[in-house]
Amino acid sequence: MAAPKAHALVHRVLAECPVTKARVCELMLPHGPISTPVFMPVGTQGTMKGVTADQLRELGCEICLGNTYHLGMRPGPEIMKKASGLHGFMNWKRNLLTDSGGFQMVSLVELSQVTEEGVHFKSPYDDKEILLTPEKSIEIQNALGSDIMMQLDDVVSSTISGPRVEEAMHRSVRWLDRCLLANKNPEKQCLFAIIQGGLDPDLRKKCLEEMTKRDVPGFAIGGLSGGEEKDHFWKMVTLSTDHLPRDKPRYLMGVGYATDLVVCVALGCDMFDCVFPTRTARFGSALVPWGSLQLKNKQFAKDFQPIDKECDCPTCKRYSRAYINALFKSDTAAMHHITIHNIAYQLNLMRSVRDSILRGQFPQFIQDFMKTMYGSKERYPRWAVDALESVSIALI
Numbered sequence: 001m002a003a004p005k006a007h008a009l010v011h012r013v014l015a016e017c018p019v020t021k022a023r024v025c026e027l028m029l030p031h032g033p034i035s036t037p038v039f040m041p042v043g044t045q046g047t048m049k050g051v052t053a054d055q056l057r058e059l060g061c062e063i064c065l066g067n068t069y070h071l072g073m074r075p076g077p078e079i080m081k082k083a084s085g086l087h088g089f090m091n092w093k094r095n096l097l098t099d100s101g102g103f104q105m106v107s108l109v110e111l112s113q114v115t116e117e118g119v120h121f122k123s124p125y126d127d128k129e130i131l132l133t134p135e136k137s138i139e140i141q142n143a144l145g146s147d148i149m150m151q152l153d154d155v156v157s158s159t160i161s162g163p164r165v166e167e168a169m170h171r172s173v174r175w176l177d178r179c180l181l182a183n184k185n186p187e188k189q190c191l192f193a194i195i196q197g198g199l200d201p202d203l204r205k206k207c208l209e210e211m212t213k214r215d216v217p218g219f220a221i222g223g224l225s226g227g228e229e230k231d232h233f234w235k236m237v238t239l240s241t242d243h244l245p246r247d248k249p250r251y252l253m254g255v256g257y258a259t260d261l262v263v264c265v266a267l268g269c270d271m272f273d274c275v276f277p278t279r280t281a282r283f284g285s286a287l288v289p290w291g292s293l294q295l296k297n298k299q300f301a302k303d304f305q306p307i308d309k310e311c312d313c314p315t316c317k318r319y320s321r322a323y324i325n326a327l328f329k330s331d332t333a334a335m336h337h338i339t340i341h342n343i344a345y346q347l348n349l350m351r352s353v354r355d356s357i358l359r360g361q362f363p364q365f366i367q368d369f370m371k372t373m374y375g376s377k378e379r380y381p382r383w384a385v386d387a388l389e390s391v392s393i394a395l396i
Contacts, residue, residue: 007186008030008186008187008190009028009029009217009249010028011025012026013025017357017363019363019391020266020363020366022266022357023036024036024357027249030147030188031094031096031147035354036354037265037270037353038270038272040064040097040271041061041277042275043064043066053092056092056343057093059313059340059343063148064092065273066144068100068137068141069099069132071086071144075089078143080144080145086146088145095148097148097149098141098146099150100141100149100179101152102137102150102155102194114154114171118132119131119132119133134175134178135179137152138182141189142189145188147189147190148192151192153222154172154196156223158198158226159226159227160198165196165200165203172207176194179191190217190218191217192217193211193214193216193218194253195207195211195219195221197223201235204236208243212243218250219244219250220251220271221241221250221252221253224255225254225274234263238267238390242268244268250270251269251273252264255272255273255274256273256274259370261346261349261353262353262366266366266388266391266393267391277342281338281339281341281342282335282338283296284296284297284334285338286307287341287342289372289373293321295321295324300321300322300324301322302322305320311344311345311348313340313344313348315340315344316341319337363393377395380395
């Protein structure tokens with residue numbers, strides 16, 4: 001048997017919570033180290049909307065996302081190669097993760113059809129027919145030069161049940177093998193597998209058993225956070241982390257609400273991404289430890305406090321709620337200022353989580369977080385209470 005190829009990722013577990021499944025890890029990648037648990041902002045087409053690469057770096061962001069489907073459509077892999085990959089194209093010197101394009105099988109379901117060969121798309125840009133195969137997805141991601149690539153998986157909505165879920169799970173395993181063979185840069189680009197199986201524990205276990213046999217540097221938990229009941233969501237997350245190897249990172253895809261992040265760290269997840277903090281900023285919603293502030297509302301028109309006086313982001317240091325409220329009537333800069341704050345909020349939250357695990361105080365961090373976010377125990381989401389009880393945290 002041939003020796004396994006060297007991976008572009010070195011993973012070290014630095015600390016583990018003695019009560020929950022939370023841990024702090026260091027990932028060494030070609031563009032520097034990443035400390036986990038980590039939230040990864042999503043820059044679909046090579047940018048966070050309204051935020052520069054320099055601003056992201058100044059906020060302490062160590063890794064962000066690009067979207068293979070959209071970047072593969074426009075500007076396309078040939079332009080990316082000429083630009084020395086997505087790093088050169090967007091002038092980002094730190095790490096990048098690219099998705100596979102598979103999520104568009106759900107988000108653009110009216111425009112796509114799945115066969116064993118790949119996903120047949122009708123482009124939303126020009127109605128052109130496109131075939132995205134596992135090999136084509138990796139070819140585009142190789143051109144993008146991302147540090148972490150995702151396999152093309154067969155994605156179905158988390159609200160679907162029945163034979164289609166099992167079909168998608170088995171196909172995802174087969175497509176992983178094709179992606180591994182297609183990766184031309186394993187020493188520079190890591191390829192993560194994506195665990196599928198919907199909300200069926202037996203299918204999830206089968207997928208975990210098969211995919212953990214493969215020589216991959218990391219695993220993602222896919223097919224969740226798509227509208228399913230939260231009680232089903234957390235049970236599939238913890239089942240997955242129970243069966244994933246300790247010595248490799250665990251990436252929970254598409255999760256970005258603060259409570260979800262804290263609970264899923266306790267359930268053993270290391271990496272997260274979501275458009276939520278940036279998308280909600282464009283609607284005027286600023287994230288704070290006690291929930292969110294809708295800064296377009298007239299109650300903030302004469303409020304000269306920063307969004308959060310405990311926050312040290314550039315927005316909170318320089319601007320008031322009243323100023324941002326006034327900007328919304330005339331200037332897109334309002335969205336920019338809230339986006340900066342919301343990204344800072346997510347990054348600071350994960351920094352605080354890491355610090356509490358390193359100090360051996362993560363259970364107390366959870367108690368304090370929940371009290372601040374919800375005020376009283378009666379308002380705690382039932383699913384979060386149950387999930388935390390499963391890892392020996394009784395909320396008081």
